[in-house]
């Protein structure tokens with residue numbers, strides 16, 4: 001350990017002994033929230049509107065931040081109306097950026113409480129809790145690649161981090177990038193991508209405008225076999241990274257499975273793939289028990305119980321909101337819920353329920369505490 005770090009650790013130990021029950025870091029937070037060691041925060045340095053409904057937010061993470069790999073995401077907490085919401089966002093900036101900042105680029109989702117807040121209301125100078133970079137949606141460092149990127153909407157953000165990195169270090173591989181957006185004005189980073197394509201002959205950017213037919217092109221402009229053959233004839237010789245809405249990812253997955261090339265396909269999802277809820281499925285009254293209080297709300301069968309609880313004014317613990325991290329696990333007290341990914345019913349009292357991907361299947365009661373609390 002460097003001498004300075006040893007000295008800092010010893011001083012911190014001494015200060016902690018006097019600061020009990022708080023840590024020195026709690027006092028440091030009053031001076032500068034980025035200097036704390038007990039939690040990681042980031043300051044909003046700048047906001048920039050990319051399109052009418054998407055915004056890039058520049059964040060300066062505090063001490064203890066770990067440099068990301070291009071393609072990774074971070075978990076971000078945002079206080080809204082006295083409650084804290086958490087979502088994950090891909091980092092859109094390159095890890096080669098030298099000013100200690102990262103960017104995320106957020107698109108407003110239909111009914112998206114947090115995306116709406118980040119794009120319309122977040123103020124420069126705010127401090128937000130942030131996690132460390134995570135994720136496997138990265139291009140290997142060790143082997144040369146010929147990537148085909150297939151993205152739509154804000155699914156372009158992890159890919160942008162990769163492209164910016166290759167652009168910055170001057171080492172652009174042979175890249176084909178197909179990107180879907182409704183209209184030309186919806187293409188996030190359009191100008192930067194066009195300039196990048198001018199600078200690098202090996203980078204081919206193919207925007208597909210699904211609602212702009214230009215009079216010349218007729219028919220369905222969504223992903224399909226014939227279109228892929230036309231836009232990237234050598235797709236069978238490439239590794240593929242795809243990120244976007246569920247409908248695109250399902251079509252891409254099916255296509256590469258049919259072609260026997262699933263192992264060359266890397267997919268990044270920001271929502272759990274959900275099964276169809278049966279037409280005759282019924283929701284019911286969901287009761288959430290928390291610290292002795294009971295809150296009951298009407299729950300539709302396809303609405304995640306996490307969302308139902310939040311809409312009822314509660315603040316359940318959660319992380320990824322897509323059935324991966326298990327931060328939202330709570331025990332079922334009574335009644336029945338449905339796993340929205342598989343359609344399986346859960347009705348055994350005491351069984352843990354991931355409320356971010358479970359809906360009510362009749363009346364149900366859940367204890368809003370995680371086993372670790």
Ligand code: FES
Pocket residue numbers: 318319320321322323324325326327328329354355356357
């Ligand atoms: S929030 Fe991550 S599994 Fe539910």
